[in-house]
Amino acid sequence: MFVSYKWLQEYVDLSGITAEELAEKITKSGIEVEGVETLNEGIKGVVVGHVLEREQHPNADKLSKCLVDIGEGDPVQIICGAPNVEKGQKVAVAKVGAVLPGNFKIKRAKLRGEESHGMICSLQELGIESKLIAKEYAEGIFVFPNDAQVGEDAIALLNRDDQVLELGLTPNRSDCLSMIGVAYEVAAILGREVKLPSIEKHPASEKASNYIKVRVEAVDDNPLYVAKVIKNVKIAPSPLWMQGRLMAAGIRPHNNVVDITNYVLLEYGQPLHAFDYDRFGSKEIVVRRAKDGEVIETLDDVKRELTSDHLVITNGTVPVALAGVMGGANSEVQADTTTVLLESAYFKGATVRKASKDHGLRSEASARFEKGVDPNRVRAAAERAADLMAKYAGGEVLEGTVEADHLQIEPAVISVTLEKIKRVLGTDLTIKQVEDIFARLQFETTTDNEQITVTVPTRRGDITIEEDLIEEVARLYGYDNLPKTLPISSSTPGKLTDYQKKRRIVRRFLEGAGLYQAVTYSLTSEEKAGQYALEKREPIKLSMPMSEDRSRLRLSIVPQLLEVLKYNLARQMDSVAVYEIGSVFLANGSDELPEEREHVAAAVTGLWHVHSWQGEKKPVDFFVLKGILEGLFARLGLENDIEFRKAIVDGMHPGRTAEVYLKGKRAGFIGQIHPNIQKEMDLKDTYVFELSLKMILEAETAPLHYEPIPRFPSITRDIALVVEKEKTAGELEKIIKEAGGNLLKEVQVFDLYEGEHMEPGKKSIAFSLKYYDPERTLTDEDVSKAHENVLQAVKEKAGAILRG
Incomplete structure (x- = not known):
C-alpha cells in the first residue's frame, strides 16, 4: 500500500512529524514501512510555461521551434521534439539551470542551428513511470489545464512535492488498504483525531x-x-x-x-x-x-x-x-x-x-x-x-x-481481563492505560471490575479473540517499552562442539591439499558392500531396495570413490583427487538398528603436479597420499601418535599398502588399489585411504606446547644401515628415536640402496640424525655418546650394521 504523506494530512494532523519519523513510528507499532520515497527528489527549476508560438524547425522534420512564456520577462525559444506540442498549450518547462531526475542538468544548447533555452518536459522526464501516465500523454509532453498560472511550480501542480510511504501489509491488516484505514492507525499511534471526508448532499428532481x-x-x-x-x-x-x-x-x-x-x-x-x-x-x-x-x-x-x-x-x-x-x-x-x-x-x-x-x-x-x-x-x-x-x-x-x-455482519464483542493482559505482556499496566489505548483505536469499551469488554469496529475484521486485543495493547503501548528479563537459569551460547570444529579442520585441510569433496550414495550393491571395510560385518540389506545396485548399506566409502574416478576418467578427466566424509553402517543383529560411524576416505589418480613450461610432471604415488595424511595428523596434533605399518589388505596392492595405527589401535589403511581391480575398472594407478574419522577426532591430544627457536648450533650425523630386506624404515626410525635420548631431535630417511654391490637379501637405508641442546652448545663427546647408543641399539634390536 502506497500512502501519500500530503494526502494523509487531510485526515490526521501530522504537524511536527516528518514522513521519516512517521514511518519509524508505524513500523514500531507493527506495520512495516518498507521505504519512504520523495517524489521530487533531485528535481528543481521546472515551471509552467505557455507556448506562444510554434513553428517547424527549419533544419529538422521532427523538431519544433517554440516561443514559450515562462513568467520571467521576455519569452524564450525552446526546441522541442514532442509530436503533440502546439501553440496555446500550458506545459512543464525545465529552465536553463534546472535539474531533472538522474542529475540531468539543463543548459543552453544549439539544436540543428537553432538556440534552445530550456526543455519542454514529458511526465517520464519528470520521473513518473510510463505505466502510470494517461494514454494521451504517453508519447509526448504533458499539457496542463488552461487555468494553470505561468511561472507556477509545475512539480507542485502535479502533486509531486510529496513523499510516499510504502507499507508492507500482512494479510490480516486489510484495514490499512485505504487512506482512511491508515489514518485510523496513525491517529491511534499519535493520539490524535481522525477527520473523515465531508460528503455533500445534492438536490435531485428524480429518483x-x-x-x-x-x-x-x-x-x-x-x-x-x-x-x-x-x-x-x-x-x-x-x-x-x-x-x-x-x-x-x-x-x-x-x-x-x-x-x-x-x-x-x-x-x-x-x-x-x-x-x-x-x-x-x-x-x-x-x-x-x-x-x-x-x-x-x-x-x-x-x-x-x-x-x-x-x-x-x-x-x-x-x-x-x-x-x-x-x-x-x-x-x-x-x-x-x-x-x-x-x-x-x-x-x-x-x-x-x-x-x-x-x-x-x-x-x-x-x-x-x-x-x-x-x-x-x-x-x-x-x-x-x-x-x-x-x-x-x-x-x-x-x-x-x-x-x-441481505447483510448480517455485527461488530465483534470480546472480553479480556487486565490480569491476563499484564501476565501475557509482563507489564504493570493500569486499567486506565488500557482503556486509553482502546480509546485511541476508537474501540468502544465497558469495564466491570478488571474485565474489559470491547466492541470492535467492522473495519478491524482481524480482531476476533482476546489475544488479538492483547496484541493491540502491546503494539500501541510500544514493543520497545515491554520489560526485558534474562532467563533465570544460566544459558549456554550456541557453539560448535570440539568434534565439529575438528571435522571442519579436516575438510579445509584436504581441500587445501587439492582434493575435491564428493558426496556419494550410502547404498551399494551386495558385491561392493563389504569391500575395503575397516571392520568386517554382514552388510545390511534393505527390505524394499530401489534396485539391486542400491540394495545394501555400505561398510566402506572407497568403492563409491572408485566409481567417481571411473566416471571422470571416462570423460577425459585424467587427473582426479576426491575425498568424502560420510557414514558407514555396521550391523548389530537383526533386532537392533545399525551402528553409524563416520569415516573419511580419499582416492587420487593421474598427475599430482604439472608444470608444462618447466617440463615438470609428478605422478601420484604412495608417498604423495601419505604426505597428505601426515600433514593432516600434524594439523590435528596427532603426529606423534600415528604409525604406518606395512600390511596386506584385500583389494590393495600387496607391496604398496600400509595400515594406519593411532596410539597402537588400527584406524584405517592407505595404499594403491590392486592392479587387477584397476584393470577391471579401467583405472590408472590409483591410491586411496580410508580412516575412522570418529576414532581420530575423538582422540585426546596433548595441550599445545611451544618451544623456542634453538639459539645454539646443532650437529648432524648420517648413518647407512645394512639390514634384512624385510626390515622397514619405520621400525629402524622408532629404534633410533628411543635410543637417541633427549639430544636427538630429528630423524629422516634420505637414501635406500638395493643394488648389485649389496649382498643378496640385504638393503641399505640411510638416515640423517640431528642433535642439539636448547640450553648449551654440544661437544663432540656429548654427540658421540648419544650416537654410540643409537648404533648399539640398531645392531642389537634390528641386526643392523654400518655400511662400509
Whole structure:
C-alpha cells in the first residue's frame, strides 16, 4: 500500500512529524514501512510555461521551434521534439539551470542551428513511470489545464512535492488498504483525531429507483449491493491533484469518472465500478453465478469463458462485469457517456479470489475483496463517489440508492481481563492505560471490575479473540517499552562442539591439499558392500531396495570413490583427487538398528603436479597420499601418535599398502588399489585411504606446547644401515628415536640402496640424525655418546650394521 504523506494530512494532523519519523513510528507499532520515497527528489527549476508560438524547425522534420512564456520577462525559444506540442498549450518547462531526475542538468544548447533555452518536459522526464501516465500523454509532453498560472511550480501542480510511504501489509491488516484505514492507525499511534471526508448532499428532481432495480440471486456471494445513478456527466480529465494522488499510489489516470472510482477505492478501501447506463442494456441489475461456458469480454478486450464458480453482474440477460474483479467492455464508460450507473457492493472474498485466480486478473479491487472490506463503508463510499462526480464531472446525483441488502455482519464483542493482559505482556499496566489505548483505536469499551469488554469496529475484521486485543495493547503501548528479563537459569551460547570444529579442520585441510569433496550414495550393491571395510560385518540389506545396485548399506566409502574416478576418467578427466566424509553402517543383529560411524576416505589418480613450461610432471604415488595424511595428523596434533605399518589388505596392492595405527589401535589403511581391480575398472594407478574419522577426532591430544627457536648450533650425523630386506624404515626410525635420548631431535630417511654391490637379501637405508641442546652448545663427546647408543641399539634390536 502506497500512502501519500500530503494526502494523509487531510485526515490526521501530522504537524511536527516528518514522513521519516512517521514511518519509524508505524513500523514500531507493527506495520512495516518498507521505504519512504520523495517524489521530487533531485528535481528543481521546472515551471509552467505557455507556448506562444510554434513553428517547424527549419533544419529538422521532427523538431519544433517554440516561443514559450515562462513568467520571467521576455519569452524564450525552446526546441522541442514532442509530436503533440502546439501553440496555446500550458506545459512543464525545465529552465536553463534546472535539474531533472538522474542529475540531468539543463543548459543552453544549439539544436540543428537553432538556440534552445530550456526543455519542454514529458511526465517520464519528470520521473513518473510510463505505466502510470494517461494514454494521451504517453508519447509526448504533458499539457496542463488552461487555468494553470505561468511561472507556477509545475512539480507542485502535479502533486509531486510529496513523499510516499510504502507499507508492507500482512494479510490480516486489510484495514490499512485505504487512506482512511491508515489514518485510523496513525491517529491511534499519535493520539490524535481522525477527520473523515465531508460528503455533500445534492438536490435531485428524480429518483434512482425510477432508473434501475437490483436483484441478487447469489445472496451468499453478494449479501449487499448498492447502486446509484448520476446523470448529465461530462467525461473529461480529472483534476490535477487527483491525478497526482492516483499516480503516487501506483494507479494510471483515465478520465474523471473512472478516476473518481479509483480515488474512492484508495480513500475508503471500498472497490466501486461505473457502468455507462445507456450501454448497460436494461433497467435491472441481476447478480448471479455464471453459467458454465458463458462468455464475457472484459475491459482489457479479452473474451473469457466462465464457470458456475464465478460471480457475475448481469443486465438480466448477459454478464456486464466479473464481480469484484473487472468490468465488461459492453458497458464501459466512454468519452460520450452521459449517465453513470455506480456500483458499490460487498462480495465474498473466496468467490472473488476464485475468479481472479482462474482468469489471471489481479486488480486493486480484487485484492481488497479477497482480504475483506468494511461492510459499513459500502454505502458511504458510493455517496462519496457520487458527490465527487457532481463536483468534478458536472453530474446530477439522483435521489436515493437502490439496494439489495441481505447483510448480517455485527461488530465483534470480546472480553479480556487486565490480569491476563499484564501476565501475557509482563507489564504493570493500569486499567486506565488500557482503556486509553482502546480509546485511541476508537474501540468502544465497558469495564466491570478488571474485565474489559470491547466492541470492535467492522473495519478491524482481524480482531476476533482476546489475544488479538492483547496484541493491540502491546503494539500501541510500544514493543520497545515491554520489560526485558534474562532467563533465570544460566544459558549456554550456541557453539560448535570440539568434534565439529575438528571435522571442519579436516575438510579445509584436504581441500587445501587439492582434493575435491564428493558426496556419494550410502547404498551399494551386495558385491561392493563389504569391500575395503575397516571392520568386517554382514552388510545390511534393505527390505524394499530401489534396485539391486542400491540394495545394501555400505561398510566402506572407497568403492563409491572408485566409481567417481571411473566416471571422470571416462570423460577425459585424467587427473582426479576426491575425498568424502560420510557414514558407514555396521550391523548389530537383526533386532537392533545399525551402528553409524563416520569415516573419511580419499582416492587420487593421474598427475599430482604439472608444470608444462618447466617440463615438470609428478605422478601420484604412495608417498604423495601419505604426505597428505601426515600433514593432516600434524594439523590435528596427532603426529606423534600415528604409525604406518606395512600390511596386506584385500583389494590393495600387496607391496604398496600400509595400515594406519593411532596410539597402537588400527584406524584405517592407505595404499594403491590392486592392479587387477584397476584393470577391471579401467583405472590408472590409483591410491586411496580410508580412516575412522570418529576414532581420530575423538582422540585426546596433548595441550599445545611451544618451544623456542634453538639459539645454539646443532650437529648432524648420517648413518647407512645394512639390514634384512624385510626390515622397514619405520621400525629402524622408532629404534633410533628411543635410543637417541633427549639430544636427538630429528630423524629422516634420505637414501635406500638395493643394488648389485649389496649382498643378496640385504638393503641399505640411510638416515640423517640431528642433535642439539636448547640450553648449551654440544661437544663432540656429548654427540658421540648419544650416537654410540643409537648404533648399539640398531645392531642389537634390528641386526643392523654400518655400511662400509
